[in-house]
Amino acid sequence: MFEPQAMTKVIVAGSKDYMGLAIDSLYKHNVVHITDFVDEDEDFKIGKPYAQAVKLSERAVSLRSIASYLSITGKEDVRNRYPAGAITDEIDEKTERLDFEVTQVTDKISDIDSRIKDINDQKRLLDPLRSFDLSLDLYSGYRSLAVFVGTLKTVPSISDITNDFEFQTVPYGKGHAIALFVPREFEDDVFKRLQDQSYSALSLPEMEGTPKDILANLDAQRSELESEKEKSQENLKALRERYTDYILASDEYLSIATQKAEAPLRFATTKNAFIIEGWIPTKSLELVQRDVDRATDAHVMVATDASEAVNVEKVPIALENPMPSQPFEVLVRAFSLPKYNEIDPTTFVALIYPFLFALMLGDIGYGVVIIVIGLVVRRILKSKGIRDLAAILVYAGVITIVFGLIYNEFFGVALVGTGGLILPSYAYPTVPRFDNVLTLLLVTLVIGILMLTLGYVLGFVNEYRQHGLKHAVFAKMSWLLMLYGGVLVIIEILPPLTTGTAISISPPLVGGLVLLVIGLLFLLLDEGILGIAELPSLLSNVLSYSRLLSIGIASAGIALAVNRLSYALFIDKGGVWIIFGVLMLIVGHAVNTALGILDSGLQSLRLHYVEFFTKFYRGGGTKYKPFGYERKYTEEK
Amino acid sequence: MVDPIGGGMVALAAGIAVGATGIGAALGEQMIGSAAVGAMAEDESFFGRGLVMTVIPESIVIFGLVVALILLFVTMPTI
Numbered sequence: 001m002f003e004p005q006a007m008t009k010v011i012v013a014g015s016k017d018y019m020g021l022a023i024d025s026l027y028k029h030n031v032v033h034i035t036d037f038v039d040e041d042e043d044f045k046i047g048k049p050y051a052q053a054v055k056l057s058e059r060a061v062s063l064r065s066i067a068s069y070l071s072i073t074g075k076e077d078v079r080n081r082y083p084a085g086a087i088t089d090e091i092d093e094k095t096e097r098l099d100f101e102v103t104q105v106t107d108k109i110s111d112i113d114s115r116i117k118d119i120n121d122q123k124r125l126l127d128p129l130r131s132f133d134l135s136l137d138l139y140s141g142y143r144s145l146a147v148f149v150g151t152l153k154t155v156p157s158i159s160d161i162t163n164d165f166e167f168q169t170v171p172y173g174k175g176h177a178i179a180l181f182v183p184r185e186f187e188d189d190v191f192k193r194l195q196d197q198s199y200s201a202l203s204l205p206e207m208e209g210t211p212k213d214i215l216a217n218l219d220a221q222r223s224e225l226e227s228e229k230e231k232s233q234e235n236l237k238a239l240r241e242r243y244t245d246y247i248l249a250s251d252e253y254l255s256i257a258t259q260k261a262e263a264p265l266r267f268a269t270t271k272n273a274f275i276i277e278g279w280i281p282t283k284s285l286e287l288v289q290r291d292v293d294r295a296t297d298a299h300v301m302v303a304t305d306a307s308e309a310v311n312v313e314k315v316p317i318a319l320e321n322p323m324p325s326q327p328f329e330v331l332v333r334a335f336s337l338p339k340y341n342e343i344d345p346t347t348f349v350a351l352i353y354p355f356l357f358a359l360m361l362g363d364i365g366y367g368v369v370i371i372v373i374g375l376v377v378r379r380i381l382k383s384k385g386i387r388d389l390a391a392i393l394v395y396a397g398v399i400t401i402v403f404g405l406i407y408n409e410f411f412g413v414a415l416v417g418t419g420g421l422i423l424p425s426y427a428y429p430t431v432p433r434f435d436n437v438l439t440l441l442l443v444t445l446v447i448g449i450l451m452l453t454l455g456y457v458l459g460f461v462n463e464y465r466q467h468g469l470k471h472a473v474f475a476k477m478s479w480l481l482m483l484y485g486g487v488l489v490i491i492e493i494l495p496p497l498t499t500g501t502a503i504s505i506s507p508p509l510v511g512g513l514v515l516l517v518i519g520l521l522f523l524l525l526d527e528g529i530l531g532i533a534e535l536p537s538l539l540s541n542v543l544s545y546s547r548l549l550s551i552g553i554a555s556a557g558i559a560l561a562v563n564r565l566s567y568a569l570f571i572d573k574g575g576v577w578i579i580f581g582v583l584m585l586i587v588g589h590a591v592n593t594a595l596g597i598l599d600s601g602l603q604s605l606r607l608h609y610v611e612f613f614t615k616f617y618r619g620g621g622t623k624y625k626p627f628g629y630e631r632k633y634t635e636e637k
Numbered sequence: 638m639v640d641p642i643g644g645g646m647v648a649l650a651a652g653i654a655v656g657a658t659g660i661g662a663a664l665g666e667q668m669i670g671s672a673a674v675g676a677m678a679e680d681e682s683f684f685g686r687g688l689v690m691t692v693i694p695e696s697i698v699i700f701g702l703v704v705a706l707i708l709l710f711v712t713m714p715t716i
Contacts, residue, residue, distance in 0.1 A: 334684050334685045335685030335686070335689075336682070336685055336686070437706065437710055438706075438710045438711070441703075441706060441710075498711065540696040540699070540700070543696070543699055543700060543703055544695075544696055544699050546699060546702060546703055546706070547699055547702075549706075550699075550702050550706075605688070606688065606689075606692050606695075609685060609688055609689045610689050610692060610693070613689075614689075619685075
């Protein structure tokens with residue numbers, strides 16, 4: 001709970017003949033974190049992957065291309081798991097057949113697509129000529145006539161070149177479409193004239209009939225092709241329906257088989273033997289030892305290696321927390337995984353994070369909304385990280401309601417007491433935020449002092465375990481002494497300073513000063529003169545907790561503003577205006593809820609990361625990645 | 638509250654304390670924030686440390702806020 005899972009270093013060694021069996025056995029348990037072997041020398045070489053690895057990856061590539069044709073993304077729900085054995089037997093034949101079926105349909109679709117594109121091109125060419133009655137084959141093939149068919153901006157006059165011409169023109173788009181027949185001898189002159197009007201020629205397809213008839217014909221062809229395409233797409237959909245289970249399952253099967261086949265790349269091998277170095281959670285050690293022993297007939301042995309247990313840098317980290325606080329691991333991971341000999345702060349985060357969040361938001365209404373949002377998100381979304389965040393939101397929501405009761409706030413309105421929404425005549429002792437700013441400010445600072453204390457105590461434990469008592473006292477106890485010395489001194493001298501009276505020498509003041517001096521001495525011994533530069537951070541860390549109050553007041557202030565505005569602007573006027581008023585209430589409080597979640601969430605996180613974690617937590621651990629696979633679509637016999 | 642002008646001055650001072658420190662904090666966070674996002678684009682695991690660094694200048698505005706609160710709730714009633 002307060003520490004990462006205990007790990008034991010293991011060395012798996014045996015004859016190469018039994019390597020496959022050992023891989024199978026280790027893979028099945030999915031617990032050994034393999035340290036990749038990299039330092040090749042005369043005796044030990046990096047292992048070679050099994051021969052089937054190439055074939056497996058090839059097959060995986062073709063399967064994934066089928067999957068992408070069928071738009072299978074891997075997020076689909078599957079009804080039944082495939083028995084792994086069934087896939088092994090039929091994967092070759094079935095994938096080939098599937099490939100054939102899918103390619104047939106997709107080829108047809110792309111063929112139709114290209115034909116539709118051709119038709120569209122032809123239509124685009126013929127469209128300007130729509131109202132010309134001349135059959136298409138009559139636009140070309142003359143010996144003595146030059147023909148210009150195309151579009152241009154404005155129709156030029158060519159009567160100064162020749163009067164011997166046949167000219168048809170219609171407005172088309174922003175300009176005109178023309179068909180112009182002139183004797184060959186004037187071709188060049190006329191062409192220049194046309195070019196001045198940005199003439200662009202249409203290269204007409206070789207077809208018969210008037211453009212109008214051809215266009216109608218093309219339209220008919222296109223709609224026929226489109227309905228054909230639709231049919232093919234339905235076929236594709238049917239294929240998808242039928243084969244999703246199989247494709248996901250065989251993809252998983254191939255991933256597993258490939259990982260197993262490529263596993264030797266992480267081993268050290270000699271001519272006849274192999275060695276795997278890795279880490280295993282201590283609690284799984286015996287089980288794996290026994291199983292590998294049985295699977296390989298005692299030809300491969302799993303031995304523990306205590307020689308390197310002290311090198312905490314290399315131990316992979318698996319967090320281990322009881323169910324209720326597990327969601328908070330995501331916040332710790334986002335900062336950094338702990339080192340092996342560090343305290344895992346998840347439990348403290350689980351206890352403090354929702355509390356700080358609720359202290360800021362503190363409203364019964366918002367609390368309920370947040371709980372609902374959290375539960376809905378947990379129900380709908382599947383991603384583990386998001387689900388964890390939603391669980392945290394639910395915890396925070398519950399405590400937000402508690403603080404809402406204390407602050408007597410329900411969507412910014414008082415719930416009980418004078419002016420109360422539900423029970424105006426009844427009142428329990430509440431602490432309305434706007435009337436108790438100074439008290440709450442003090443409370444937040446006390447919370448800050450307590451959290452820093454906890455941080456330094458945890459830091460003391462960490463330092464003690466890593467570097468011994470002396471260092472722990474100098475590095476952490478020093479700050480703790482200065483923190484409390486400073487608090488005592490400030491309590492004693494602040495009232496006289498604000499009122500302007502003389503500061504009297506009292507025992508607490510002397511005690512505080514003594515603590516400060518001792519703490520400073522320890523700090524100087526530990527960090528030298530540079531340590532003094534960090535002194536002001538103590539004050540800013542404590543004051544930083546005053547954001548608990550300010551964020552809360554801002555959030556309550558927005559709620560109050562929404563309520564007052566909607567009442568004064570709309571609801572007070574009655575009639576139809578009430579609808580607008582209610583609308584404004586809903587939108588306003590929705591925005592404020594979103595702000596509340598974001599702001600309270602981030603600020604609470606910040607108080608952990610910056611003020612709390614920096615006192616004891618460094619992190620930087622390696623993630624525990626066991627050799628194995630969590631099957632989703634297949635099952636082993 | 639006896640002196641409206643004095644009270645107004647105190648309120649203005651409180652406003653300036655929060656506003657000016659807010660600008661200061663924003664200038665600091667602007668630079669650190671863009672650098673932190675850049676680092677995160679390279680390596681997503683930088684999020685936690687990036688957040689820590691980005692919010693360091695925030696203490697400035699918190700100081701301003703504390704000053705404002707003291708002005709409003711300690712000094713103001715004495716005027």
